[in-house]
Amino acid sequence: MDTVSQILDAIFNIATMSTTGAIIRIALLVFGGIAFFFIKNWINKKLAEAAHKKTEEGRNKDQAGVEPENRDLDDAAKKAEDDIEKAIKEREGKKE
Amino acid sequence: MINYFYFLFLFLLTACGTPPIHTDPSEPTIDANYLSAEFTACGQVFNGIGICEIEKGKDLSSLNIKVQGYFDGAITMAASCAVDRRLPSKVRYQKSARYTVPLSGDATDTCIFTVLVSPEYPDEKNQPVEISSLKGHLYIKVVERGWKTFNKHLKIKEGTNASETIAIKADGREAEVQLKDASCGVDYKATHQIVNGKFSIRVKDFMRVVPLKTCPVSGVFFIDGRPTRMTIFIDGYSRTFITLAIPTVSVSGNNLTIVAENSVAAVGVGSSMVVSNTEKFTIDPTKSYLIRALTVRGRNIVGVFSKGRVTWIQ
Numbered sequence: 001m002d003t004v005s006q007i008l009d010a011i012f013n014i015a016t017m018s019t020t021g022a023i024i025r026i027a028l029l030v031f032g033g034i035a036f037f038f039i040k041n042w043i044n045k046k047l048a049e050a051a052h053k054k055t056e057e058g059r060n061k062d063q064a065g066v067e068p069e070n071r072d073l074d075d076a077a078k079k080a081e082d083d084i085e086k087a088i089k090e091r092e093g094k095k096e
Numbered sequence: 097m098i099n100y101f102y103f104l105f106l107f108l109l110t111a112c113g114t115p116p117i118h119t120d121p122s123e124p125t126i127d128a129n130y131l132s133a134e135f136t137a138c139g140q141v142f143n144g145i146g147i148c149e150i151e152k153g154k155d156l157s158s159l160n161i162k163v164q165g166y167f168d169g170a171i172t173m174a175a176s177c178a179v180d181r182r183l184p185s186k187v188r189y190q191k192s193a194r195y196t197v198p199l200s201g202d203a204t205d206t207c208i209f210t211v212l213v214s215p216e217y218p219d220e221k222n223q224p225v226e227i228s229s230l231k232g233h234l235y236i237k238v239v240e241r242g243w244k245t246f247n248k249h250l251k252i253k254e255g256t257n258a259s260e261t262i263a264i265k266a267d268g269r270e271a272e273v274q275l276k277d278a279s280c281g282v283d284y285k286a287t288h289q290i291v292n293g294k295f296s297i298r299v300k301d302f303m304r305v306v307p308l309k310t311c312p313v314s315g316v317f318f319i320d321g322r323p324t325r326m327t328i329f330i331d332g333y334s335r336t337f338i339t340l341a342i343p344t345v346s347v348s349g350n351n352l353t354i355v356a357e358n359s360v361a362a363v364g365v366g367s368s369m370v371v372s373n374t375e376k377f378t379i380d381p382t383k384s385y386l387i388r389a390l391t392v393r394g395r396n397i398v399g400v401f402s403k404g405r406v407t408w409i410q
Binding site for chain 1: 211221312314316
C-alpha cells in the first residue's frame, strides 16, 4: 500500500511542481480521463451491439422453433393417448 | 492525499449511466430444455410446464390461460387445438403484463399449447448482455365425463439417475400400470402393490434414460378392472443446468423485500418488475401476490405469496 501511495504521490503531488508542470499534468489527467471515458464507452457500445445482435438472432431462432416443436410434441401426446386407449379397449375386450 | 480525489473524479466519470443488467453464467434455459415461462391456467400457476384437464365439448376459453410477460416483449404461441380458431402466432406485450391467450372453441382432442416469452429489458440495447427467451408447454387433456384421471408434471435432469418417484393414492390391493410414449421410448407394464392407500412408480423404472426433451407420457392403471387414465408430462433438462436458488423474501408492514442471488437480473411482485436482484415492493399483506425472480438466461422462479407465506414453484 505504501508503494502505491508513493507512486501516486510522485505523479500527482502538484504542490511540489512548477505552475506549468502542474497545468500540464492536470490537463493530461483531464484529457486522459476523457479519452479513457470515450474508449471505455466505445468498447462497451461495440460489446452491446454484438450482444444485442446475438439476442435478436436467438429470439428469431427460438420463435421460429415454437410451431415445429409444438407439432412434434402434440403428435407424440396424441400417439401416446391413442396407444393407451387401445390398451384399455384390449383389456376391456379380454374381460368381456 | 488530496490528489486521490482525481481518481475519484475519473471513477465517477466512468461510472455514469444506467444500472447494469446482471449477467447469468448459466446456459440459456431454452438450450438446456429447462421450461421456465410462467403461465396460469385452470386456476393454477405453472412455471414452464403444466397439465390442465377439460371435458370434451367444453369451451377452451374456460381454461383461462394467461402468460406472464417481463418488461416489454413478445409472446409466440402455438397450439394444434386452436387451428382455424384465430390464435395469433405472435403478440407484443408491455409493462410486464399478463397476456390472456384467446384460445377458444370446443375441446375435441388433447393438445399441447406452447408458448415462448421473449422479454426486452430496459436499455438492453446499450448493455453487453445477451437475453434469452423462456419457453413453456401446457398439456391440455380432453377427458370424457366420468373418467378417473391422475396427472403429474415433472422437471427431471437428463440421464440415467432419475431419483423421482410418483406416488399415487389408490384404494384396492394392486394396480396394473401401463405407460406409453413412443417419442421418449416409454413402454411400461407392471403390477404395483397398494400399501397404506397408495402405490409408487419410480421414473427410472419406465424411463431408463431421461432424454433431453419434453415427454408426454400417457398411461392407465387398473384397480379391480377399473381404469384411471394417467398423464405424466416430463421436462428432461440438461444435466449441467443449475436451477435458480430460492430468493429470500421478508415482509415488514406493507413492504415486501426480495433478495435474490447475484445472477438474477430482475425481480417482481404482481405486475411490478424491476431490473435488480434485490428490491422492496409495497404490498397489501392481506392479499395474494405472485413473486418472481428472473435471469437474462431465462432461469426463473415463481412464488405465490399468501397469508405471509411464499410457496415456490421451481
